Amino acid sequence: MGHTIKVTVNGVTHEATVEPRMLLVQFLREVLMLTGTHIGCDTSQCGACTVLVDGVATKSCTMFAVQADGREITTIEGLAANGDLHPLQKAFWEEHGLQCGFCTPGVIISSYDFLKRNPNPTEEEIRHALEGNYCRCTGYQNIVKAVKKAAQSM
Amino acid sequence: MIPNNFEYIRANSVQEALQLLSQKGDGARLLAGGHSLIPAMKLRLNAPETVIDISGIQDLASIHRDGGRLHIGALVTHRTVETSDEVKSSCPVLSEAAALIGDPLVRNRGTIGGSLAHCDPAADYPALTLCLDAEIEATGPSGSRTIAADDFFVGMFETALQPGEMITRVTFPVLTRGTGAAYEKFSHPASRFAVVGVAAMVTLDGSGNCSSVRVAITGAGPSVFRATKVEQALTGKAPDEQAISDATQDVADPADLMSDISASAEYRAHLCSVLSRRALQRAVQAARG
Numbered sequence: 322m323g324h325t326i327k328v329t330v331n332g333v334t335h336e337a338t339v340e341p342r343m344l345l346v347q348f349l350r351e352v353l354m355l356t357g358t359h360i361g362c363d364t365s366q367c368g369a370c371t372v373l374v375d376g377v378a379t380k381s382c383t384m385f386a387v388q389a390d391g392r393e394i395t396t397i398e399g400l401a402a403n404g405d406l407h408p409l410q411k412a413f414w415e416e417h418g419l420q421c422g423f424c425t426p427g428v429i430i431s432s433y434d435f436l437k438r439n440p441n442p443t444e445e446e447i448r449h450a451l452e453g454n455y456c457r458c459t460g461y462q463n464i465v466k467a468v469k470k471a472a473q474s475m
Numbered sequence: 476m477i478p479n480n481f482e483y484i485r486a487n488s489v490q491e492a493l494q495l496l497s498q499k500g501d502g503a504r505l506l507a508g509g510h511s512l513i514p515a516m517k518l519r520l521n522a523p524e525t526v527i528d529i530s531g532i533q534d535l536a537s538i539h540r541d542g543g544r545l546h547i548g549a550l551v552t553h554r555t556v557e558t559s560d561e562v563k564s565s566c567p568v569l570s571e572a573a574a575l576i577g578d579p580l581v582r583n584r585g586t587i588g589g590s591l592a593h594c595d596p597a598a599d600y601p602a603l604t605l606c607l608d609a610e611i612e613a614t615g616p617s618g619s620r621t622i623a624a625d626d627f628f629v630g631m632f633e634t635a636l637q638p639g640e641m642i643t644r645v646t647f648p649v650l651t652r653g654t655g656a657a658y659e660k661f662s663h664p665a666s667r668f669a670v671v672g673v674a675a676m677v678t679l680d681g682s683g684n685c686s687s688v689r690v691a692i693t694g695a696g697p698s699v700f701r702a703t704k705v706e707q708a709l710t711g712k713a714p715d716e717q718a719i720s721d722a723t724q725d726v727a728d729p730a731d732l733m734s735d736i737s738a739s740a741e742y743r744a745h746l747c748s749v750l751s752r753r754a755l756q757r758a759v760q761a762a763r764g
């Protein structure tokens with residue numbers, strides 16, 4: 322029943338044999354040990370599990386690992402380059418865009434996809450762009466500030 | 476949550492998908508965007524023996540206009556409908572409505588074919604499809620047939636698709652001067668599905684009266700339905716504010732509507748009236764250009 326898949330994650334190609342029912346998020350966390358991608362609701366609502374699939378922000382709890390065969394995945398671990406935080410990560414740090422940090426990897430990945438398409442967003446556009454990412458701590462104020470700041474520095 | 480185990484097969488063409496569907500029979504399910512099927516499988520509400528992944532079939536992922544018709548492939552995502560320049564100019568209400576589906580992450584993967592086949596009683600596309608008098612192309616072992624939206628939605632999670640058939644495309648009218656449409660949705664604050672959603676399309680004749688009116692309502696009843704009383708009340712009339720307001724006083728009977736933790740049937744009936752009025756007002760404005 323196993324399928325052999327080849328997936329490029331954060332620039333590194335991995336080959337693995339997976340059961341069809343294994344979710345992409347399980348593959349990332351339990352096979353590749355990339356635990357930066359979180360599981361919040363596990364019901365396709367909260368966005369804690371968001372990763373980029375061929376550049377498109379995707380809830381990795383709502384996709385099977387076999388579907389990632391031949392694709393490129395970017396997780397939160399893949400954003401920093403040569404030890405330098407990505408401007409989004411830096412902005413979340415500087416604006417304190419988090420409290421417990423559970424939602425943060427998903428929020429940052431969604432924001433990354435969004436800023437690629439809309440490099441100069443208004444506050445309202447940022448809020449709409451993050452409708453698929455729930456934060457139970459911050460009330461979103463500093464998240465919005467951080468995304469705005471990142472947009473200016475990218 | 477882990478679904479039951481299943482056999483996974485990727486189909487690279489419509490032909491291949493249809494062959495697999497007939498080979499595997501009742502235990503097989505198509506997988507498009509996965510944003511209804513996978514959550515249901517995780518909850519084990521759905522446990523297919525075989526999952527046929529059609530998401531890579533390129534032929535079903537394009538949009539094109541052919542004179543007065545706008546063809547949208549079954550695998551076109553909500554995101555693409557939301558942002559497509561072709562859709563925005565040919566049938567702007569569709570882009571507006573697609574932008575209200577779920578959240579950006581859902582829209583990145585969910586598809587129009589998946590949404591129509593799934594036929595959730597609170598989904599948005601059924602209302603648009605019915606209101607705009609769209610046609611659904613179903614392809615099966617013996618070829619393709621066209622199903623009018625009026626005949627497609629049979630009941631809760633139930634459509635006119637036959638076993639072995641799949642949706643290959645959906646065809647909408649290009650809205651020209653004199654015809655306008657609008658969609659008004661009261662979203663559930665958490666899931667963003669429609670508590671009630673109303674789509675309206677109005678065509679005006681040379682003297683500014685309604686020559687045709689279509690109103691379709693989702694979220695309120697067990698399946699999408701047309702508000703025929705409203706349509707009849709306005710047809711042939713001048714759609715001024717008073718006429719629209721009178722026609723939308725009593726759109727739906729609570730006895731026919733759903734009641735659940737988010738809204739009682741009475742409240743849904745109230746929303747049907749309010750949202751019909753707003754949708755019709757905007758549709759008339761759009762028709763006047």
Ligand SMILES: Cc1cc2nc3c(=O)[nH]c(=O)nc-3n(C[C@H](O)[C@H](O)[C@H](O)COP(=O)(O)OP(=O)(O)OC[C@H]3O[C@@H](n4cnc5c(N)ncnc54)[C@H](O)[C@@H]3O)c2cc1C
Pocket residue numbers: 364365366504505506507508509510511512513514549550575576577578581584585586587588589590592593595597598599600640641642643666667668669
């Ligand atoms: C958090 C969340 C919020 C949502 N909010 C909304 C909302 O506000 N409004 C709304 O309308 N929807 C909403 N949805 C549902 C979403 O739009 C789904 O994407 C859609 O209902 C199903 O499309 P899919 O491509 O994901 O289909 P899948 O999940 O892949 O498939 C759904 C069903 O359709 C069948 N199927 C798929 N494609 C075809 C085809 N071409 N021919 C025949 N059968 C086919 C499958 O076998 C399956 O039974 C939401 C979903 C989530 C997870």
Ligand code: FES
Pocket residue numbers: 359360361362363364365366367368369370371380381382383
């Ligand atoms: S864990 Fe995937 S959406 Fe919540």
Ligand code: FES
Pocket residue numbers: 418419420421422423424425455456457458459
């Ligand atoms: S910081 Fe705690 S959930 Fe967002």
